Amino acid sequence: MTSTEALEDLAREASARRRPLLARGNQRRSASDLHDVIWRSIWEEPQVEPMAEDLLVTASAGVTITHLNAVLQPYGQWIPYQSPDGIDDTLGAVLGMGLDSIWRAGYGSLPDRVVALKVWTPALGTFDLGAKVVKNVAGFNLLRLFLGSRATFGIVLEATLKVSPIPRAQARWVWTQTLDQTPQTLERLLRPGKSWAYVLGQGTPENYAVWAEWHGYPAMVEQLAHSLGPMTTTDLTPNAVGPAITGAIPRSHLPQWAREAGTRMLLEWQTGWFWLPVDDGQEDAWIAKVRALGGIAVATHGDRMHMKGVDASTSALVSRLKAQLDPQGILGAWDE
Numbered sequence: 001m002t003s004t005e006a007l008e009d010l011a012r013e014a015s016a017r018r019r020p021l022l023a024r025g026n027q028r029r030s031a032s033d034l035h036d037v038i039w040r041s042i043w044e045e046p047q048v049e050p051m052a053e054d055l056l057v058t059a060s061a062g063v064t065i066t067h068l069n070a071v072l073q074p075y076g077q078w079i080p081y082q083s084p085d086g087i088d089d090t091l092g093a094v095l096g097m098g099l100d101s102i103w104r105a106g107y108g109s110l111p112d113r114v115v116a117l118k119v120w121t122p123a124l125g126t127f128d129l130g131a132k133v134v135k136n137v138a139g140f141n142l143l144r145l146f147l148g149s150r151a152t153f154g155i156v157l158e159a160t161l162k163v164s165p166i167p168r169a170q171a172r173w174v175w176t177q178t179l180d181q182t183p184q185t186l187e188r189l190l191r192p193g194k195s196w197a198y199v200l201g202q203g204t205p206e207n208y209a210v211w212a213e214w215h216g217y218p219a220m221v222e223q224l225a226h227s228l229g230p231m232t233t234t235d236l237t238p239n240a241v242g243p244a245i246t247g248a249i250p251r252s253h254l255p256q257w258a259r260e261a262g263t264r265m266l267l268e269w270q271t272g273w274f275w276l277p278v279d280d281g282q283e284d285a286w287i288a289k290v291r292a293l294g295g296i297a298v299a300t301h302g303d304r305m306h307m308k309g310v311d312a313s314t315s316a317l318v319s320r321l322k323a324q325l326d327p328q329g330i331l332g333a334w335d336e
Contacts, residue, residue, distance in 0.1 A: 002088065004120055004126045007120050007155065011122050014330050018329060020329060020330060021331055023166055031184055032153065032179050043284040044273075045250050046059070046067065047059065047060045047158075048060075048063055048071040049232060049334075050071060050072055050075055050077070051132070054132075054133070054160065055162055055163050055164075056115065056132060056133075056160055056162060057072060057077075057160070058132065058158065058159070058160040059091055059158065059159060059161075060105070060157065060158050061091055061092025061095075061096075061156050061157050061158060062090055062091075063091050064090050065079065065081050065090075065091065065094065066089055066330070068091060069223065072163060073166070075168060076134070076165055077163040077164065077165060078163065078164060078166050079110075079161060079163055079164075080106070080107040080164055081094065081103065082101050082102050083099065083238075084102055084238060084240050084266050084275040085238055085240065085241045085244065085275075086238030086241065087241060087244075088277060092157070093154045095110070095111070095114065095147050095148075095156055095159055096146070096147075096148070096150055096151055096155070097145075097148065097150060097300065098111070098147060098148020098298055100246065102200065102266070102268070102275075103197055104185075104198075105196060105198050105199065105268055105270040105271045106195055106198060106213075107164055108220070111143075111144070111147045113156075113162045113163075114147060114159055114160070114161055115132065115143075115145050115162060116128065116129065116130035116143075116159070116160035117129045117130060117132065117133055117156055117158065117159050118156070118157045118158035119146050119154045119155065119156055119157065119329075120154055120155050121153060121154035121155075122152075122325070122326045122328060122330045123325050123326060124155075126157065129142050129143050129146075129319070130143050130160070131143060131295075132140075132160045138295050142272060148298065151326045151331055152322065152326075152331060153321060153322065153326060153331070154326075155167065155331070165218060167215035167216055168196075168216070168217055169215070169218040169220070169221045169308075170215050170221075170233060171215075171221040171224065171231050172214075172232050172234075173211070173228055173229070173232060174205065174211050174232045175209070175229055176208070176209050176211055177292075178205060178207075178251050179201075179204075179205040179206075179208040179255065179258055180198060180247045181206070181208075182201060182208060182210060182255075182269070182326045183255075185267060186199065186210075189228075190270065192267075192326065195270070196212050196213065196214055197213040198211070198212070198213050198268055199211070199212045199268065199269045199270050199271070200236065200266055200267065200268075201258065201266075201267045201269055202263070202265065202267070204262055205258075205259055208258075211324055221271060239264065239266060242277060242280070243278055243279070243280050243281075243282075243300070243301050243302075244299070244300040244301070245276050245283055245286050245287055245297045245299060245300065246273075246276070246297065246300055246319060247273070247274065247287075247290055247295055247296045247297030248271060248272045248295055248296055249290065249293055249295035250293065250294050250295060251269075253294065254267065254269060254272060257293060260289070261274070261276050261277040262276075264276065266279045272295070275300075279309055283299040283302065
């Protein structure tokens, strides 16, 4: 039985029982106990197809990020993704939940790497979106509809992504200071023409740590070491596994957000991206705070799309899309 056949069987059962299917990843970021479709290959062996010359890779949704990079490693390539909480989730879960990585500043957003998807929806069955080529400008970018929508409209079965060369050298520095001193540190680092793999901050206003990691050529690492001082071999400690929100804040509000969010937040100072562990049930309240600062945020666990607080036209559009792709409400849950 293929994944598509199994999903169609589950959909018929869900419709008969009037219980929605809720997709969740290998590490169960979606915690619902309802009738689940798990984002891992329970019917088929996970597949990875490198296209090294084209700098692309196609993988089934059940492949974990670690396994995907292990297959790419002999080609000198990788997908630069690492979750701050250390969870090695499946590709389908990461894309479906709309999660991003600590490498966002140096390598761009993970959804921007997706050039093609194979998707299943209750109304249309299985179909392909995009094209397995690096440059494709034909038609509407319907891929975005399924990235971060938490299987509300359809379930990702396969994805084709752009890969990056594995950096020849990696180096890391850390400085401990006050939050008020951080702008001076950033001024030393964020000079024109330099893009760090990440510049992350975490801690209290009185004891704030700034981590900077550079990926590139050994000669550049030596040059940076000469100007910045000794490197550190200490690894960045993963945040606690559990409920969290992630998103981005406008750079003008970053100092305010760093004080307001507290010691557990990991903040990327180049892009405004953040990862903030929160107490269970407090996701909506924190997302509202982010939106008040002009930012965007989603919960890292859960099935809902968190549509509360958005304008009426956006909510109406989501409802219309849902009616077209899943008219019986078989998939997922979203805020009305």
